[in-house]
Amino acid sequence: MRNLFxxxxxxxxxxxxxxxxxxxxxxxxxxxxxxxxxxxxxxxGISGGMNSIYRNISEYFSLKRIxxxxxxxxxxxxxxxxxxxxxxxxxxxxxxxxxxxxxxxxINARVISNTTNRRNNYLMINKGTLNGVEPHMGVISxxxxxxxxxxxxxxxxxxxxxxxxxxxxxxxxxxxxxxxxVEWPGGDYRTGVxxxxxxxxxxxxxxxxxxxxxxxxxxxxILIGVIEQWNVQEDENFNTATLTFLTxxxxxxxxxxxxxxxxxxxxxxxxxxxxx
Amino acid sequence: xxxxVVRNTIRFxxxxxxxxxxxxxxxxxxxxxxxxxxxxxxxxxxATPRWMMLFLAFFLGxxxxxxxxxxxxxAAATVLMAFCxxxxxxxxxxxxxxxxxxxxxxxxxxxxxxxxxxxxxxLVHHIALFYLDIFRFTEFFQxxxxxxxxxxxxxxxxxxxxxxxxxxxxxxx
Numbered sequence: 497m498r499n500l501f502x503x504x505x506x507x508x509x510x511x512x513x514x515x516x517x518x519x520x521x522x523x524x525x526x527x528x529x530x531x532x533x534x535x536x537x538x539x540x541g542i543s544g545g546m547n548s549i550y551r552n553i554s555e556y557f558s559l560k561r562i563x564x565x566x567x568x569x570x571x572x573x574x575x576x577x578x579x580x581x582x583x584x585x586x587x588x589x590x591x592x593x594x595x596x597x598x599x600x601x602x603i604n605a606r607v608i609s610n611t612t613n614r615r616n617n618y619l620m621i622n623k624g625t626l627n628g629v630e631p632h633m634g635v636i637s638x639x640x641x642x643x644x645x646x647x648x649x650x651x652x653x654x655x656x657x658x659x660x661x662x663x664x665x666x667x668x669x670x671x672x673x674x675x676x677x678v679e680w681p682g683g684d685y686r687t688g689v690x691x692x693x694x695x696x697x698x699x700x701x702x703x704x705x706x707x708x709x710x711x712x713x714x715x716x717x718i719l720i721g722v723i724e725q726w727n728v729q730e731d732e733n734f735n736t737a738t739l740t741f742l743t744x745x746x747x748x749x750x751x752x753x754x755x756x757x758x759x760x761x762x763x764x765x766x767x768x769x770x771x772x
Numbered sequence: 773x774x775x776x777v778v779r780n781t782i783r784f785x786x787x788x789x790x791x792x793x794x795x796x797x798x799x800x801x802x803x804x805x806x807x808x809x810x811x812x813x814x815x816x817x818x819a820t821p822r823w824m825m826l827f828l829a830f831f832l833g834x835x836x837x838x839x840x841x842x843x844x845x846x847a848a849a850t851v852l853m854a855f856c857x858x859x860x861x862x863x864x865x866x867x868x869x870x871x872x873x874x875x876x877x878x879x880x881x882x883x884x885x886x887x888x889x890x891x892x893x894x895l896v897h898h899i900a901l902f903y904l905d906i907f908r909f910t911e912f913f914q915x916x917x918x919x920x921x922x923x924x925x926x927x928x929x930x931x932x933x934x935x936x937x938x939x940x941x942x943x944x945x
Contacts, residue, residue, distance in 0.1 A: 509822045513855040516830045520851060523837075523844030524904065543792075543839045550793050611840065613799030615906045615915075618841045647841070654841050661906065682911055685799070746799070 544652040547609040547620060562749040569638045600715050601755040603627055607748045612685035617657040621751060624651045634713040634754040640743040641707060641718050642751050659685055659745055666711050667720055670704040678705060678720055685745050688721060693735040699726040705739055712759055776817055787812050792839035804921040808929045809836055810897055813854055814890050817875040829854035849900035853893050864888050878934040890930050898923050
C-alpha cells in the first residue's frame, strides 16, 4: 500500500496529466455536437456578454456593407408585395386569401460571434428561448443558407454553420429538381462540394443549387451556391461537383431563424407512421 | 515573486481576450489561423510547479473553448503541450533547468534555443488541436498543411511579441 502511494507520488505529473487530458476529452466528446443547455446557460452569460460588447464596437466598421445587403433584401421583398404587382384582371386578385396560409415565420437575429477558419465552425446569435428559438431550427441570411441551431440559452443561441463536418444539406438543382447533397470539405470557406449526383445527369458550371425542402430545417428553395466544376468519378456510382457558396460566411451581420409553423404536425405524422 | 504572479496573470487575461476577440477572426487562405495564447505557457517561469502548469494549461484552454463552443478541444491540446514542456526543455538545454534563468526568453537563451523550444511545443499543440478537431483521417494531408502553416504563423507572432515586449527589459525580466 505504501509502495503504491509512493509510486503515485513519484509519477504524479503523468497521472495528473492523464487526469486532465481525460477530463478534456470527455468534455470534448460529450458536449460537442450535442445540445447541452446546462453547460451553455452557464457559459453564455460570460462569452455572450463579451461578444456582444465587442460586436457593438466592431459592427461600425461594416455598417456600410450591412446597409447595402439590407437594402438589397428590402428591394427583393418589395418586389413581392401586392402593391408591386400590376393587376391585369382586378376580379381575380385578392389580398386576403384563405387559400394561402403561412408555413414559416422568421426571427431576425444579429450574429455576435462567427468563425470560418476552423474545420467545424459555429456562429453565436443574440436570440434565445425567450424569443422562441429552438434547437434544429434553420438559419438563413436573406434568401441564402447559413446553418442550423444546435444550442439555445435564454438570450443566445449557437448555430452550427454550414461550414462544419456534420453539415449535410439535402439539396436539388434549380433547373431540373435533381436531388443531391451538399457538404463542406474544409479549407476555403467559399467553396463546397455537391455529392450524390446521378451518373446520367449532366452538370454545367453556373447551375444553381438550392435546398430541397425535404428536411424540416429549411424551407424549399433557399439558395446554397453555384456550380463551379463538374467532377466525373469513374469508379464510383455518383459524380461530384464543386460549388461556390452564395452566402458570404465571413461577412454575416444579420440572419433570420426559420420557424416551421407546421413542424409539430409533421413530426406527429412521422411518429404515427413509424408505429405501423 | 509577487511581481511574476501579477505579470503572468495580466498576460493570461490579455492573451485570452486577444485570441478570442481578434485572432480567432483571422484566416489566411482558408487554412491558416494563429494561436498566440500559447505564448502564456511558453513564458511560464522555469520554477513553476509542474502540477500548477498543468492546471494553468487546462484553464487557459477551457477559457478559449468557452468562446468557440468547443468544450475541451483547446484544453486537451494545451494540457498536452504543458506536459511536454519540461521534457522539451530538458532535451534542448545544455545546462540544468535551475541555471537557465527565471523564464524562457529569446534574449537570455538565444535564438536557437528559443526557436526549437517554441517550435516543438507549438507543433505538438497544433497537431493535437487540428487532428482532434477533424477526427477523421480522410483529410489527413489537408490537415497536415493546416498544421504546418498555422505553426509557422503562430511562431512568427511569438517571435514578434518576444521582440516587442522582451527585448529591452534588462534587469527586470
